[in-house]
Amino acid sequence: MKNRLYEWIKQTFFLVLGSAFCAFAVKGILVPLGFISTGLTGASLVLYYLFPNLSVEVLYLLINAPVFLLGWRLVSLRFLLYSLWGMLIYALMLYLIDFQLPLSDPMLGAVIAGGLAGAGVAIILRSYGSTGGSEILCVIINKLFSLSVGSGSAVINGIVLTASALLFPMETVLYAVVYAVVSMVTIDKIFYGLSERKATLIISDQWQEIAKNLLGQCNVGITKISGKGGFQGTDKTILYSVINRRDIGAVKKIVLQKDPSAFMALMTAEDVTGLRIGNQPHW
Template sequence: MNAAAMGPKPSQHHRLSKAKLLRRTLFLTLGAALMSVGLEIFLVPNNIIDGGIVGISIIASHLTHVPLGAFLLLLNLPFLFLGYKQIGKTFALSTLYAVAVMSIGTTLLHPIPPLTIDPLLAAVFGGIILGVGVGMVIRSGGSLDGTEIVAILLSKKTAFSVGEFVMFINVFILGSAGFVFGWDRAMYSLIAYYIAFKMIDVTIEGFDESKAVWIISDTYEEIGEAIMQRLGRGVTYLNGEGGFTGGAKKVIFCVITRLEEAKLKSIVEERDPGAFLAVGNIHDVKGGRFKKKDIH
C-alpha cells in the first residue's frame, strides 16, 4: 500500500494540532487584551463596573487600593480549580491563560489615562470592547469570569438555568456598586453590562447568524427546488410521520443566514401558504455543504 493511500503522515496531524493551538492562543490573548483595554481605559477610571468576578475585583481594588490585576487572578483561582475538576482540563487551562493575560494587561494599562471622562461614552465603548473580548475568549474555549463556572455547576443540581444564576449574581454585584460608587455609576454599569452582553452574542454567533429551518409541505419538491435555485442553499429531505394522521410526510431541512430568512419565508408562502415552517437559531455550522452556491 502506497503512502498516499494510507492517508496523512503523523507529522501532518502534528502540524495541524499545533496550528489549532496557535490559533486558540492568539484569540485567547487578543480577547483578554481587549478586556483589559475596556476595563482600564474606559470603565475603571470612570467608576463603572462589570458583572461577576470582574465587578467584585473592581470594587475590592477601589476599597483596598490593591492593583486590580491581583484580584482578577486571585479571585478566579478557586473557580478555575472547580472548572478543572468538573468541566475539563482544556477549559481550565484556557481560562487560566486568559485570566493571567487579562490581569497582566490591566496592570500594564493602569498608568495610562482614560480616553474619555464622560461616563456614558465610557459605558458604551467599554461595554462594546468588553463584549468582543469576552466573546473571543468563549469562542476559543475559555472564560474570563469564575461565576460562569459556578452557574454551570449549580444549574446541573437545581431547576434554575445558567443564565438565571448569572443574572442573579450580577444583579447583586451591580447593585453593590451603588453603595460604593453612587447610584448614577451603578446605572451606567448596567448600561455597560447590557451592551457587553449583546456584543458577546454578536461575537460568538457573528453578524451572519445561522438559522435552521424545517418545512413540512405536500409540495416539498417544488419548495426545495426553489430554495436551491433562489437562495443557493442545499436542502435535505427527511422522512416523517404525522402524529395524528399517521401518514408519511417529507420534511425539508436547510440552514440559512439571518439575512435570508425573509426571502425563504416568501418562497414557502408563494408555493404553499399552509405549509408548516419552523425557524431556529443555531450557534455553529461545520462540514457538509453549507457554503452558498453561486446563483447565475
C-alpha cells in the first residue's frame, strides 16, 4: 500500500512538473506571440484567438469533454482515468501560470517554446502519464482504423495545422511547424536519449572468461547464442547483452583485456522492456 502511494505521489509530481513546462510554453510564449500549437492544445489556441473571452484552459477542458466521452467506450478505464487526472493538472497549470517571457524574436520564441513543451511531454510520458485528449484520440484512431499511434498523432496535427492555415497568416503556421519539430526532437532526446540502452554482440574464443567478468564486475545480463563462422564454418558462442550507455567503457575494457582480437558490435536499443534493464514506462 505504501509503495503504491509513493508511486502515485512520484507520478503526480512529475505530471505537475511536465505540465508546468508545457503550460509555460503556451501561456508564457505562444499566446503572447500569437502562435498556435499542435494537438488539442493547438485547437484550444485557435478557438482562443477566435473567442478571446474564453480562457485557454476552459477551452481545453471543453474540447476534451467529448473526447473523454468517446473514449469511455473505446479505451481502457485505467488509461482514461490517468488521462483525466493529467488533463486536470495540465488545465490547472494553464490557469496558474501567467508569466510571459519577454521575447521579440518569433523564431527564437518558437524554438524555446518547442523545447519547453517537448521537455514537458517527455517528463509526463516518463511518469506513465498523459494530458488528455490527443493521446485518447490516437488510441481511438488506432482501434477504429488500425493506424499506428504516431500516424494518428500526425493526422490530428495535420487537421489542426490545416485549419490554422485557413484562419491565420501562413507565417504563423510555419512558426507552428518549427515549434512542432523542435518539440518532437526534444521529446525523443529526453524520452529515449537519457535512458538509452545499447545491445552488444561479442564473439570471442575467450567467451567464458569474458562472460564471467561481465557478470561479476558489470552486473549485466548475458545470453549465450550458438553460431557458426561464415568462412571456416567453426562453431561459435555469441554473447548478447543489453547494457546502459554508461557501462560501454567498462564492457569494452573487459572484452579487450581478455581477448584483444575479440569481435564486438554495439547497436542502439531505443525501446527495451524488462524488469531490470528496461527503459520504457509500462502504460
